[in-house]
Amino acid sequence: MVKITDVARRAGVSPSTVSYALSGKRPISDATRLRVQAAVRELGYHAYGGRGVVGRRSKVLALAAPMRSGVHVPVVTQFAVSVVTAARAHDHDVLLLTQGEGEEDIGRVAATRLADGVIVMDVQLQDPRLPLLRSGALPSVLIGVPAEPDGLTCVDLDFRAAGELCVDHLARLGHRAVALVGSPPEVYVRRTAFARRLVEGFTAAADRHRIASAVHPCGTGRGAARALAERLVRELPALTGVVVHNEPLLDPLIDAFGQLGLSVPGDLSLTAVCPSPVAASARVPVTSVAVPSAELGTRAVHLLARKLSGGPVPGATLLPPRLTERASTAPRGA
Amino acid sequence: MVKITDVARRAGVSPSTVSYALSGKRPISDATRLRVQAAVRELGYHAYGGRGVVGRRSKVLALAAPMRSGVHVPVVTQFAVSVVTAARAHDHDVLLLTQGEGEEDIGRVAATRLADGVIVMDVQLQDPRLPLLRSGALPSVLIGVPAEPDGLTCVDLDFRAAGELCVDHLARLGHRAVALVGSPPEVYVRRTAFARRLVEGFTAAADRHRIASAVHPCGTGRGAARALAERLVRELPALTGVVVHNEPLLDPLIDAFGQLGLSVPGDLSLTAVCPSPVAASARVPVTSVAVPSAELGTRAVHLLARKLSGGPVPGATLLPPRLTERASTAPRGA
């Protein structure tokens, strides 16, 4: 194993000089620095990573991505990949935490200082992890905005605005009765922030437009889709606009409506809130507000990196929603 | 921060005794050990994790899960989750490596000793990471079996046998012309081990049964499915049996055949090699050989843990394939 003393010997300087030359924490003359860098390259030196002593950075970021029921796996994975990629660009690796009922994982990472910071996903309005995060035990960035975001750094799509945007779009097309097909019930029971916010926005916009609205959580699978479609048709016969916030349900729902004699977009206009690829590759390409998973992951990493280097960070960043029209929406009666 | 000396003072012993009491590397009397454990609990002590000195374990496992094009994301994620869960059961955390063209990630982890060992996924027959892994720079377990597995620890489903099993099943049902719809072409170009092995088994079994066979890689998406279905019908009019080794293509393919007037299982029997949930939730529940992702992940972790503790490990573990009949296969002409 190549150690810092080897590099020092090779470069003809002391170990401390090598340390400073590499960290930049003290000025080192160009000549020396170059010699050190050459030695590092020639010997293939890597700092004895992750270990060391107090004050030493581990160059590891933790990603708390709870794999709870009801979360859509590909989306989470998309986040994870973008986080890893962005982290590498900042010379960090990523520790994956998936167990995470509660604060255990984060607590352990904080206590052992395994990671320098943590990115927290699937944030709930009242999240049990918040006290720990607020305590500053571990620098953190949340993907998602809890009820009381003060003192925390958060990024998210503005789901409230996304909900409004969908309804606005449908209303503009002339639809007068809309339904939100949401995530599985457990997501709402957990008071997951983004899901709740979307509902708020949806409802507020429908009221503002004075159009009829209904909100229904829905589990996944063809059976659930079928049952919900039947129920909607029964309870809300005037229904012509649907907002779907449930990635895996898109195709089954279109099918289910089809079997009930309702075609998209002929009889029913459909809008989704989901990552673009999901919307674009559905049975009928679906007009959607994009959930920019990759961008959120990248931003979270940048924010955390800035935080770690002591820079100033904004409290909450809400990305404005953007709606992309595809084949699933049409003016009412068209 | 609570350190080992605090615990020692509290328990009225020396730091080294605490260390031994916790690691078990030397016998410590019950009385003392209990006192130490109590002190640990009372003070909330966590070993200053991941850091320390030579010989010190980081309690971290790396998971090299290259997110290459053509890999099916949910399956990889399933692996990842099972690996994390199993690793936690062994008191380890998991570092996620996804970039991984080549050996860079693993090399870095080995050099910095960021992780104690690595689990390698998506193994290719001639994998560029093999020399590094064989060098013993970092203890490893492969999920997948390369062309020359000697000196390595590998686990995988026996994909060759899986391919045979599918064909055997179709042959037994009376099918005399079968096609393998494979993963996207890039997977074969990379010489991904499991994909190649499945083709081998498929072809060998078809030859053994003296039935006509064809192998076609296939990209994802409805377009690709449609094109391939048309091509199969054209080139192999006698076709009545299809083996699919391409998770996201299952539904689109069934649809595509349907549009060509071929129903499953009426006109065409379909068998898949994929995780059970995928097969079970397809448009038509598909007879399948299960890819036991969770079990593979768990086994890999157990093997790595044993390796790390110096225990003996088998060279290669091939899980025997098991076929589950569902609605997609029927006797020919039934």
Place this chain on the structure above:
DNA sequence: AAGCGGTTTCGAAGCGCTTCGACGGGTGAA
């Protein structure tokens, strides 16, 4: 009472690296 084998615990060294204080040699001002 001394000797002995075995068990249990302690003390001190040292891991690879960072960091603080200090040193040395050049420079410019006096």
Place this chain on the structure above:
DNA sequence: TTCACCCGTCGAAGCGCTTCGAAACCGCTT
């Protein structure tokens, strides 16, 4: 020419923990 000063570098201490060798203690046997 001397002195103060600064820049670049070095030496040594120390981080929290493990580990090795040795000391301390116990209960027996002689």
